[in-house]
Amino acid sequence: MNVERLLEFIDEILGLENQYTVQRKLTNLDDAIGNVVNNPQDPDQQTSVRERLSELKQGLDTVNTDMTPAAWDYLTEAGYTWAFSPELAEKIEREMNNNAMTPAVVKQMVEKRVSERQSFLELITRASETLKALKFKPVDLEPGEAQLGFTIPRDLFHNNIAELSVELKQIDRAVGFFYEAVTGEREHLTLEQFSTTDPLILVGACAPVVLAVGSAIKYLLEQWKTVEEIRELRAKTKAAVAASDDQLKLFDDRLKQVVDEAIAARVKELVPAPKTERENEVAVGVAWALRYLMSRIERGMKVEVKFLPPPAPPQQEVAEGETTAAATEPDQNAKMYAELAEVRNDLLFNEITKIVEPLLNLEAPLPPQKGEDATKSPPRKPRKRREPKRPKEPS
Numbered sequence: 001m002n003v004e005r006l007l008e009f010i011d012e013i014l015g016l017e018n019q020y021t022v023q024r025k026l027t028n029l030d031d032a033i034g035n036v037v038n039n040p041q042d043p044d045q046q047t048s049v050r051e052r053l054s055e056l057k058q059g060l061d062t063v064n065t066d067m068t069p070a071a072w073d074y075l076t077e078a079g080y081t082w083a084f085s086p087e088l089a090e091k092i093e094r095e096m097n098n099n100a101m102t103p104a105v106v107k108q109m110v111e112k113r114v115s116e117r118q119s120f121l122e123l124i125t126r127a128s129e130t131l132k133a134l135k136f137k138p139v140d141l142e143p144g145e146a147q148l149g150f151t152i153p154r155d156l157f158h159n160n161i162a163e164l165s166v167e168l169k170q171i172d173r174a175v176g177f178f179y180e181a182v183t184g185e186r187e188h189l190t191l192e193q194f195s196t197t198d199p200l201i202l203v204g205a206c207a208p209v210v211l212a213v214g215s216a217i218k219y220l221l222e223q224w225k226t227v228e229e230i231r232e233l234r235a236k237t238k239a240a241v242a243a244s245d246d247q248l249k250l251f252d253d254r255l256k257q258v259v260d261e262a263i264a265a266r267v268k269e270l271v272p273a274p275k276t277e278r279e280n281e282v283a284v285g286v287a288w289a290l291r292y293l294m295s296r297i298e299r300g301m302k303v304e305v306k307f308l309p310p311p312a313p314p315q316q317e318v319a320e321g322e323t324t325a326a327a328t329e330p331d332q333n334a335k336m337y338a339e340l341a342e343v344r345n346d347l348l349f350n351e352i353t354k355i356v357e358p359l360l361n362l363e364a365p366l367p368p369q370k371g372e373d374a375t376k377s378p379p380r381k382p383r384k385r386r387e388p389k390r391p392k393e394p395s
Contacts, residue, residue, distance in 0.1 A: 002195045007131055008138040009074040010124045013084070016063050022084070023117060025056040029092070030110045036103045049096070057089040069347055070149070070304050083117045139193055141308035146210040146340070147192055148175065149202045149304030156299060156362075164199065167296075174289035175205060175213060180282050181270040182212050198300075207307055211336060214305040214343040216266045220294055221348070223262040230255050259360070263290045291360065297349060298358035305344040309337040 017023065029052040035045045063084050075081045082088055092110060099105040141147065150171055157163035176186050183206070193202040205213075234251035264287070271283040293303070310333070 002193070003131060003136045004139050005193065005195055005200070006074075007128060007136060009071045010128045011138055012068065012071045013075070014121070014125060014128065016066055016084075017121060020059045020062050022056070022059045022063060023114075023121060025052065025059045026088075026110070026114055026117065028052045029056050030107070030114050033103055033107045033110055037107050040103065053089060053093060053096075056092075057086065060084065060086045060089050065345065068304075068344060069302075069349070073302075078120075080117075080120050083113075083120060088113065141306060143308050144207070144310035145204065146207040146305070146307035147202045147204055148210055148213055149200060149302075149306065151300075151302040151304070152199045152201070152296075153300035154198060156296060156301070168201065170292060171201070171203075173285075174292055175203070175209065177282060177285035177289045178212050178216075178270070179205070179209050181286050182209050202304075202306065207336060207340065210305055210307060211340050211343065212270060214303070214347060215339065216270070216290060217293065217297070217303050218343050218346050219266055220262055220290065221297075223258065226258050227255055230258065259291075259294075263287055263294075266290060295358070295360040295362050298360055299362070302349045303347055305340060305347060307337065307340050307344070309333070 029049070032045065032049045032052045035042075036049055039045050064086055067084065072081065075084060092106070092113075095106045095109050096103075152164070152167055157167055172189050175189055179185065179187050187206075189203040189205060191201060192204050194200070230251060234248065234255075237251070238248060267283050267287045267290070270286055271279060274280045274283050293301070297303070312334075
């Protein structure tokens, strides 16, 4: 993780904290429990505790909904997911139910959480202030820009530069097929950030393509729940009875069918009715891209969606009964960015990356197509690259 990436996560966490004031709600609950300790017979104090607990639950629920999966991953590494998860309120409630006659025990537990959480918030606030004073800053998107992030586990390329370059090339080709399916043209991906712990690349792409890639992966992750149910049933059958190879093969065939049908359904949505030879090639390419990405995701790759919506255009008055492109475009944009926000928050990989034996074989790099040089990416429309902002010279 690079410094800019760290600042991005810290700013996101502090922004959500300032918006939903979870620490204040936790402190209010602590104070209310203290009042119960001092006035155990006062029913109003008991009511106050329940109200403060409800406020804390609501604050944590909204943080849980709005925080991006990448920021959750950072909190997991730091050991502070508990401080922003609804599980914090649930644990406090369990303590209250288990110690109804001894509120002082609950008070002690909540006081500890208040102190630990406040220390973490102060720590990351100081870190943000220090890094920004040293002229580091998070990489901000321009309005209307979107990005895809790919975290590539080192096991996929064995710390070999040549193998990493293959993975990068194939990611470029995979997204390229989505570009052609969505826009009708190929475009170069622009490298926006590169972090090296587990290599993370953030690449620029147009918002509709980012949405197409993100929603397709989200859909396949949802279908993977069915895959896991079948795999679990297969394992139980194998353990409970002396299942023959033919019987186990029925499970294996069904697993393959679920995956094939899920990929085919997504391809049909992106390339509904291929009519030309090139459209057929794009449909085959999108199917390969999905299988390629899922074979990596099973082995720890994570995909991230980032975007910044453009400012809403000024409202134009439209006569009753009339519609104009100017009137409908903002609604379409708002819908697309709302879908992007939903996809961004739903790209959760924790369960699939726990799989010990991946279902898919590692999909091989796509061979060159007809008329394509194996050493080069297919021709694409050049994409204007945003120049990095230069720091101002000190006066």
